[in-house]
Amino acid sequence: MQAVKEKVKDAxxxxxxxxxxxxxxxxxxxxxxxxxxxxxxxxxHQRAKAKVAAAKMDLHQEKAIHKExxxxxxxxxxxxxxxxxxxxxxxxxxxxxxxTAVPPAPAATTAAxxxxxxxxxxxxxxxxxxxxxxxxxxx
Numbered sequence: 001m002q003a004v005k006e007k008v009k010d011a012x013x014x015x016x017x018x019x020x021x022x023x024x025x026x027x028x029x030x031x032x033x034x035x036x037x038x039x040x041x042x043x044x045h046q047r048a049k050a051k052v053a054a055a056k057m058d059l060h061q062e063k064a065i066h067k068e069x070x071x072x073x074x075x076x077x078x079x080x081x082x083x084x085x086x087x088x089x090x091x092x093x094x095x096x097x098x099x100t101a102v103p104p105a106p107a108a109t110t111a112a113x114x115x116x117x118x119x120x121x122x123x124x125x126x127x128x129x130x131x132x133x134x135x136x137x138x139x
Contacts, residue, residue, distance in 0.1 A: 002070045002077075009066045017059035024051035 028048030035041040 002073050006066045006070045010063050013059055013062040013066070017055045020055035020058075021052050024048045024055070027051075 025048060028044055031044035031047075032041050035044055
């Protein structure tokens with residue numbers, strides 16, 4: 001879904017850049033018609049080229065922003081689904097809860113001070129991501 005949003009945003013940015021380019025070319029044409037010397041015509045042409053280049057630069061910047069948003073969304077989406085799994089899965093999760101005791105927090109600390117999750121279990125080290133299920137598609 002994020003890829004579709006990115007493509008739509010890119011298409012909108014491209015249309016906006018094309019409109020700015022056409023506007024610059026129309027201004028150039030009008031400016032050349034009113035220019036009295038070749039030096040003025042050259043000046044009008046250079047200004048139009050600068051406006052076209054600025055439109056293209058803005059287009060590339062907007063596309064980069066869209067890509068950054070897509071990457072940030074993808075990273076956020078991945079963390080959102082996996083951050084609550086501290087003890088592992090299946091039997092390892094039940095043995096971890098039964099064998100690992102978390103010491104109580106001192107009375108002077110706040111509720112925000114949470115001890116880190118255990119790093120090993122009887123089954124071996126924990127990993128942030130579990131093995132994907134055989135019948136699930138994540139991407």
